[in-house]
Amino acid sequence: MNRRDLLYLVLKGFLAWLLLSALLGVCGEWLIRALFPFIKAVMISMMPELSPGLKLLKSPQSVFDFSIELSALVLRPIYLNAGQYIQPGANLKSTADMLHVLVPLVIEWSILLAWPVRNWMQRLWLLALGLPMAILVVLGTLPAQLLGNLEISFQDIALTGSNPRQAPWFVDWMIFCEMGGRWLLGIAAAWLCIQLRKAFIRDIKPVSVQFPL
Amino acid sequence: MNKTKNFAFKWQEWLQLLLFVGCYVLFDYAYFKIPDDLFINVIYYRGVVTICADLINFMAPLEHVLPHQNHLLSSKADLEIVRGCDGAGVLFLLLSAILVFPAKLSRKLLGLILAVGLVYTVNLLRIELLYFVIAYHHAWFSLVHTYLAPTLMVLVACAYFAWWALGAADKSYEPA
Numbered sequence: 001m002n003r004r005d006l007l008y009l010v011l012k013g014f015l016a017w018l019l020l021s022a023l024l025g026v027c028g029e030w031l032i033r034a035l036f037p038f039i040k041a042v043m044i045s046m047m048p049e050l051s052p053g054l055k056l057l058k059s060p061q062s063v064f065d066f067s068i069e070l071s072a073l074v075l076r077p078i079y080l081n082a083g084q085y086i087q088p089g090a091n092l093k094s095t096a097d098m099l100h101v102l103v104p105l106v107i108e109w110s111i112l113l114a115w116p117v118r119n120w121m122q123r124l125w126l127l128a129l130g131l132p133m134a135i136l137v138v139l140g141t142l143p144a145q146l147l148g149n150l151e152i153s154f155q156d157i158a159l160t161g162s163n164p165r166q167a168p169w170f171v172d173w174m175i176f177c178e179m180g181g182r183w184l185l186g187i188a189a190a191w192l193c194i195q196l197r198k199a200f201i202r203d204i205k206p207v208s209v210q211f212p213l
Numbered sequence: 214m215n216k217t218k219n220f221a222f223k224w225q226e227w228l229q230l231l232l233f234v235g236c237y238v239l240f241d242y243a244y245f246k247i248p249d250d251l252f253i254n255v256i257y258y259r260g261v262v263t264i265c266a267d268l269i270n271f272m273a274p275l276e277h278v279l280p281h282q283n284h285l286l287s288s289k290a291d292l293e294i295v296r297g298c299d300g301a302g303v304l305f306l307l308l309s310a311i312l313v314f315p316a317k318l319s320r321k322l323l324g325l326i327l328a329v330g331l332v333y334t335v336n337l338l339r340i341e342l343l344y345f346v347i348a349y350h351h352a353w354f355s356l357v358h359t360y361l362a363p364t365l366m367v368l369v370a371c372a373y374f375a376w377w378a379l380g381a382a383d384k385s386y387e388p389a
Contacts, residue, residue, distance in 0.1 A: 006379055010372045017368055021360075064356045100359035107367050176241060180302015183367050184237050187306065191230055199223070 001116075009114055016113035020106045024099065029056060029066055032098055035138060042143040046170055049076045050092070050147075059097065066098040070146040080154055081161030094149040101142050104186030105134040111190035125201050129193040137185045141177045148174030229313050236309035244301055257283040257294045265340050278344070285340070289348035292340070300336030303366045307332060310374050316381035324377045331373055335366060 001009075024031075036054045043052045050072040059065040071093055078086040086092070112126045148171050155171075158164035177185070247256075262280040269278045269285070278287045285292040311324040339362050347354050 001379055003379070006375055009375060013368055013371065017364060021364075059355060064353070065359070097355060097359045099356065103360060103363055106364050110364075110368065111371070176238075179241060179244070179297045180305060181237075181241070183302055183363065184234065184306060186367075187371075188230065188234060195223075195226065195230075 005116075009116065013110055013114035016110040017106065019113075020109050024102055024106065025064070028098055028102055032056060032066075032068060032101070032138075035135065038135070038139055039143055042139050043070075043072075043147060046143055047072075047147055047168075049074060049078050051075055052146075056098065057095075064099075067095045068098055068101065068142070068146070070094045070096075070150075072150065078154065078165075080158040080165050082163040083161045084157060086154075092150055094146045096142060096145050096149075101138060101145070104137045104141065104182045104189070107183055107186030108134055108137065108190045108193075111187065112193060115190075115194060122197065125197045126193055129196055130190070133189040133193055137182070137189050140185065141182050144170040144174045144177065232313040233309050236312050237305050240301075240305040240308065244296075244305070249296075252296065253283045257299065261294055261299065261337070261340065265337055265344070268337065269341055269344055272341075273345075276348075285344050287344075287348065290344060292344050292347055294340065298340075300332045300339070300366065303336075303363075303370050304329065304332040306367070307370045307374060311377065314374075314378055314381060316378075320377075320381045324381065327377070328370075328373065332366075332370070335369055339366065 033056060040052050040054060043050070053071045053073070055069045055071065057067045057069050059067045071091060074086050074088050074090040074092065076088060080086065109127070109130055112130045113123075115126065117123050117126065151167060151171050154165060155167055173181075258280060262283060262285055266278040266280040266285055269276050276287050276289070278285055280286075283294045285294075307328040308325060311321055311328060314321075316324070343354070343358060343362070346357050
């Protein structure tokens, strides 16, 4: 690789980012809605005391973004400390910005679109592997973010009494992701796609077909 | 012989990923050991807020921006710099990548120093931009803060890393 290739690579990365940003503007809402059942399933496994419902709302703070709203019905009492608990039937709410959630996906796919490959088949394989990987990253971050926001408000109350509720693991995970960990996940996901393609998918040599005149 | 070489090379790549993630986690852990007071009253105030206020007042003297702890204050906006808004995430990514990439020590040191300078400068520009966005186009703030700025900063970091690695690599890497 020489400097010209490097410049070409950077330009490709930037164009990929522009393209993906435009695509998110058009398809982001649809993509997140399609993932709602999976996100709910992950949330139920993380916090069985809640029955989650998800909605996509026009963000009140931004004209360009949507808010993902978690509306969780409490099924069993959630003990906050020795004297306080949340009663069954209570409805708890938490939100996350849609575009913020999709940042790792954009990072991952920008890398996959810019990564040097020998032919278009390799690029297609990278993108095909990138889709499930991106979904895994969203499923690994969004449920923790929505439930983590709720848990932080639980903790604020819990710490006012004796024997407070212990913060679950996903609060630390949420903080890690919010600090930039989700960018790391995007990069690591892209790297995994590149390695998986190299390891498991053999190159298919382009076949030249000659038609008889 | 060739197969053994390939196998070793593949393992080296996986080890590099593990080290990259490990370095990032260590930086993140160390970052959370720094007390909030030190961030608010010293690091953010002296290292970010005061400089940004001076730069904004230099570019737009009518703004009359005042630095206060971790806040940029003016009659039009109050921008608070908190953990995570200091470019630390991007810096940790870049430092981890440079540390684990096979290169000479002198090249690594140069890469690390330039990386700190680059992320710091880009982050100052980001904060200034966010100030003007919050002051004059509030509806754009969420888009710029949660999407445009982070993705562009990571792309700039990737481009810098590619440039640095191009000079640092002692062998040519084959495409995927």
